[in-house]
Amino acid sequence: MSQLDQVLSKIDSDLDASLERLFQWLKVPSISTDPAYKDHCRTAGQWLVDELKGIGVEASLRETGGHPVVLGHAGGDARLHVLFYGHYDVQPVDPLELWERPPFEPRIITLPDGRKAISARGSSDDKGQVLTFVEACRAWKAVTGSLPINITFLVEGAEEDGSKFLPEFIEANKAELKADVALVCDTGMWDQDTPAITSSLRGMVYEEVIVRCADRDLHSGSFGGAARNPIHVLSKIIAAIHDDNGRITIPDFYEGVPETPTQLLEQWKGLNLTEEEFLGQVGLKHSAGEKGRMLIEQIQSRPTCDVNGIIGGYTGEGTKTVIAAEARCKISFRLVGDQDPEKISANFQAFVRERIPADCSVEFIKHKGSRALALPHDFPAITAAKSALHDEWKKDPIVIGMGGSIPVGGDFKRTLGLDTLFVGFGLDDDRIHSPNEKYDLKSFHKGTRSWARILAALAK
Structure with missing residues (x-):
């Protein structure tokens, strides 16, 4: 032996x-x-x-x-x-x-x-x-x-x-x-x-965003229709991050993103990973990633942005007719290739600030990023x-x-x-x-x- x-x-x-x-x-x-x-x-x-x-x-x-x-x-x-x-x-x-x-x-x-x-x-x-x-x-x-x-x-x-x-x-x-x-x-x-x-x-950028409007929670019967609602503002910003093809719209986001080598793509194709097999195990059927990309690319070699949590307004039992003073969300980006976490963070914050109405403010809490x-x-x-x-x-x-x-x-x-x-x-x-x-x-x-x-x- x-x-x-x-x-x-x-x-x-x-x-x-x-x-x-x-x-x-x-x-x-x-x-x-x-x-x-x-x-x-x-x-x-x-x-x-x-x-x-x-x-x-x-x-x-x-x-x-x-x-x-x-x-x-x-x-x-x-x-x-x-x-x-x-x-x-x-x-x-x-x-x-x-x-x-x-x-x-x-x-x-x-x-x-x-x-x-x-x-x-x-x-x-x-x-x-x-x-x-x-x-x-x-x-x-x-x-x-x-x-x-x-x-x-x-x-x-x-x-x-x-x-x-x-x-x-x-x-x-x-x-x-x-x-x-x-x-x-x-x-x-x-x-x-x-x-x-x-x-x-994949690398990581993790940001928390806090949008503030009125200086206190408001009665929606008295102020609804006139006062800015930070939940609406934040939701609109979140919705703008992706286009209809699943691509991220933040300027220069795809700078440094390489194409996967053809040889590796061919190997991945041979794995026959299907939406039914991968998403079916969690009760889903259809991929929500970039159109024109294989499922395995979407989860391994392409950059992503996901909202990990949204907080705002009244979330307890029953009803409360309130317009919240602030809304916040937690957002993570998965990076590939030579994407620069610092540049992604700066461009994301600029993207958000451009969409903040004049009578509202925004605060960012930045966490550790990695390439x-x-x-x-x-x-x-x-x-x-x-x-x-x-x-x-x-x-x-x-x-x-x-x-x-x-x-x-x-x-x-x-x-x-x-x-x-x-x-x-x-x-x-x-x-x-x-x-x-x-x-x-x-x-x-x-x-x-x-x-x-x-x-x-x-x-x-």
Whole structure:
């Protein structure tokens, strides 16, 4: 048997022990957004430190302005050096009454279609995913006594709380985090049997808009028809953002938006993602995106604008005939290519101001923005990962874009000059951030085997 075959055999024989280790970690309620769980977050971080030390990694908890990060180093010679990122914190469990099983009592369940899955908060996002990588490293150490490449582990405890202090930590520890490429296991597969490599992530601009008119709420019988209604003003502005073809009308919005390479479009066409398949699972039938674009383009490689919330006037039980003094909304933009978050924000604010009547005012609350990320399609790490994933899953992996944003990839690029390879084994039905989160047993087992193969491929 080759070394790799021995490592894969070790992963198979050690699966029950790997699951027991994961269950121990999942029992820790490391909810980063709730101060009541501060000590639990530290416990979860220390658990990982101890596990890394157990396989010969020089690891410790490192302090930040919030929850600590786990930092570990293995190797240090002239071989390829990767920086592996994940997070040990989890989402809150509310509403608790919707959970079929206690969220921090992990167990193996059988799904209606017969699949086996790990049920617990954090099983997919992101403890189960992180441990696929750690267990792959454990198997390599057990079989060969070393890892095939140099690895720095960076596992944070506040991803679900916005990673507020991580950019500062990365900046302060640039020399210690130096590597050749970053690896992130916090993404998903195309389906249960088809692995995926995420080669691009959309960026983000998030704005809150507050429109104010009268100096107090007004009686609609007395002032209706004469007084400006900020809800009307804001609604009209929101409606003007998109034209009838689904395109965004903000000036220069599409500056820096590239066309998807033809080769990639052809691959996406072959996936046959239909509106019925994708939207049907959420009770919809028809795409509302840009006309003339495939559905998969709309959700992966095209920029978007969505209103995430509207607040204004009376929203309680019964009736109240009132004209509100103010209305507000929360709006997010997903960016692609070379779109500039600062320019998008400035142009959006100008777009809104031009539509504010003379006797009204507008205020903006601006949140953190991030640029989109994209790997070159001939990036050597992608080539290595594609080969390794094909060997494990016996199918060509799909190279896709991700509609969401993972800001740490931008931090790695800007601060460390690192490109990031995103490989994960989550599934669309894992219910992350929702009650009854799960992680397929197959995803955990073959995910671990996949990382063992990727490490071997990167070593070449």
